[in-house]
Amino acid sequence: MTNDATAASGHDRWLYLFVAWIIAVAASLAALFIGEVVGQAPCSLCWHQRAFMFPLAVLLAVASFRGDTGIWCYGLPLAAIGMAIAAFHSLLYAGLIPEGIQPCSQGPSCASADMTILGMLPLPYLSLAAFAAIAIALIGSRTKAASLTAV
Template structure:
């Protein structure tokens, strides 16, 4: 079944938009599950990443419903800024950032074992992967005529 609001030739771009929304939705629901159900308090960098991911889930849901492939103009800056924070957080988690500039001095530690899913997947890396997936999906959803 096709969406009647999708113009001919836009099906592929809409699929990437839908994929970006699914990634944002899963990331947002996962962050809520980890914080609210598992009771794991987020660090300050996690809160900052949530500030970019949660609006993306809403914005991309509306754009997917409306088949608005021009949403990349608004969503791409949010995803790119979120990815930048997630990259910084990942570098911090990996120990590549000197301790003197670590922003996580209060609250949960970014280097603790609680920052992993299933004991092996670090949350900062998962967040970075989600933001990068959204960035690439949004770039793929934009048409050459819109650039």
């Protein structure tokens, strides 16, 4: 017998997945817009971040439409690795790590004013925020799923 609390928790789990998918799609479309429409070639660290964001957009879409909250065990590692790359990139951008490896030697530098949104939001920080938000949403869907099994 299902009660209203169980049904609401199932809806909440799906909502976490849907939010994670929307973030992944928005980040993927933004990366494509910057690269293909604006014409800014991504640096090597940006390419690595894309390699983890693009599959998330596809996997989270399938999981959202199927209501598969078990996707967290596949999506969370992708988000965590992407977040680690974005964190390293953000630390390079902030100047906290010396740029000895020159990750932006190909294409424009991510530290230039061209690689900001609204003239003040650097792309490495936005990528880090997107991966973190996806990871939090996936953890949220997992937490709700784990609390339902205890009931």
